[in-house]
Amino acid sequence: MNVPLLDLVGQYRAIKDEVLPALQAVIESQQFIMGPSIAQLEAKVAELSHARHGIGCASGTDALLLPLKALNLKPGDEVITTPFTFFATAGTIHNAGGRPVFVDIDPDTFNIDPAAVAAAVTPRTRAIMPVHLYGQMAEMERLLVIAGRHGLKIVEDAAQAIGARRSIDGVWRMAGELGWATGYSFFPSKNLGAWGDAGMIVTSDDAAAERLRKLRLHGGAKQYHHEEVGTNSRLDTVQAAVLLAKLPHLAEWSEKRREHAAYYGQGLSGLTAVRPPVVAPGNEHIFHQYTLRVDRRDALQVYLKGKGIGNAIYYPVPLHRQPCFADLRYPAGSLPRSEEAALEVISLPIYPELERAQLDYVIDAIREYYR
Numbered sequence: 158m159n160v161p162l163l164d165l166v167g168q169y170r171a172i173k174d175e176v177l178p179a180l181q182a183v184i185e186s187q188q189f190i191m192g193p194s195i196a197q198l199e200a201k202v203a204e205l206s207h208a209r210h211g212i213g214c215a216s217g218t219d220a221l222l223l224p225l226k227a228l229n230l231k232p233g234d235e236v237i238t239t240p241f242t243f244f245a246t247a248g249t250i251h252n253a254g255g256r257p258v259f260v261d262i263d264p265d266t267f268n269i270d271p272a273a274v275a276a277a278v279t280p281r282t283r284a285i286m287p288v289h290l291y292g293q294m295a296e297m298e299r300l301l302v303i304a305g306r307h308g309l310k311i312v313e314d315a316a317q318a319i320g321a322r323r324s325i326d327g328v329w330r331m332a333g334e335l336g337w338a339t340g341y342s343f344f345p346s347k348n349l350g351a352w353g354d355a356g357m358i359v360t361s362d363d364a365a366a367e368r369l370r371k372l373r374l375h376g377g378a379k380q381y382h383h384e385e386v387g388t389n390s391r392l393d394t395v396q397a398a399v400l401l402a403k404l405p406h407l408a409e410w411s412e413k414r415r416e417h418a419a420y421y422g423q424g425l426s427g428l429t430a431v432r433p434p435v436v437a438p439g440n441e442h443i444f445h446q447y448t449l450r451v452d453r454r455d456a457l458q459v460y461l462k463g464k465g466i467g468n469a470i471y472y473p474v475p476l477h478r479q480p481c482f483a484d485l486r487y488p489a490g491s492l493p494r495s496e497e498a499a500l501e502v503i504s505l506p507i508y509p510e511l512e513r514a515q516l517d518y519v520i521d522a523i524r525e526y527y528r
């Protein structure tokens with residue numbers, strides 16, 4: 158049997174009769190730049206996020222970069238973030254002119270540890286950038302207290318977490334609801350994936366939304382008039398049409414992922430060498446990734462590949478140990494929980510279209526390996 162890490166062709170086959178006409182409509186209209194699907198998608202994603210504004214842009218990376226640029230960071234200004242994430246989280250802080258300050262993670266959820274954030278605040282701190290890693294929200298309520306105390310902005314990296322939510326004081330709060338601004342990625346492999354690069358910012362700050370709309374269009378609201386220097390980071394209309402057609406399926410897809418996660422969890426229970434993902438109390442995980450901690454990880458990876466089971470390591474080198482950030486001087490061992498996670502994690506196939514027999518095959522293979 159073959160169980161790929163991801164099977165986008167399966168999803169395509171299931172929904173092509175809905176997506177292709179939407180695509181065709183854009184082609185017939187020839188309105189490729191800032192066509193009407195963009196505002197429609199922005200409104201829907203903002204609504205899903207309990208936010209007032211959606212601002213489509215070219216990628217998830219730009220959906221983080223533009224809000225960080227809107228902070229007008231000066232050299233030496235600090236943004237506290239996690240090193241256990243995709244590169245764009247810290248790359249955008251650097252590219253917006255800031256200095257990433259890495260703090261360690263909660264070993265259960267892999268998300269940023271609020272106590273470590275509180276301890277890292279300095280007079281130069283301007284913002285906190287939590288990542289809702291693998292589709293599970295960080296402890297926003299604790300981060301909000303720290304941000305409020307020190308006058309900091311929170312930029313949520315929700316690239317992996319569209320539709321994730323967290324019950325805070327008995328109220329469901331969405332990814333994208335509580336931070337000052339939030340970046341989503343619609344990279345094709347994401348729970349809501351485009352057919353190319355795409356991203357979106359959401360915010361409930363009216364003035365910030367207006368500014369971010371300009372920043373994605375060369376810094377001007379009116380063509381050929383530029384109040385500041387922005388860039389071209391428009392969301393492609395073709396991608397917006399694809400995403401609009403897919404969006405009605407997002408909730409059922411994420412539910413399927415949760416079902417698969419529960420099934421894996423049962424199937425792998427009792428193995429001391431395997432620690433399935435922990436869902437923190439109050440969180441509704443969307444399982445963008447299903448990530449275990451395991452003993453003898455590298456050998457397991459080779460074994461699974463040999464059995465035709467796709468898998469991946471997200472992420473093998475925490476960002477504080479990347480050569481490009483050597484000048485930030487985080488020695489080996491400085492953020493031990495992130496470094497340990499990088500050695501122990503492995504992600505398994507979790508896409509909605511997986512069949513029971515495939516899940517059983519993966520479970521049996523892992524049980525066999527640790528027998």
Ligand SMILES: Cc1ncc(COP(=O)(O)O)c(C=O)c1O
Pocket residue numbers: 216217218219242243245246288314316317341342343344354355356
């Ligand atoms: C945590 C995280 N941040 C940022 C990004 C950047 O998104 P994109 O690849 O759409 O630029 C990604 C996605 O790859 C991500 O997983």
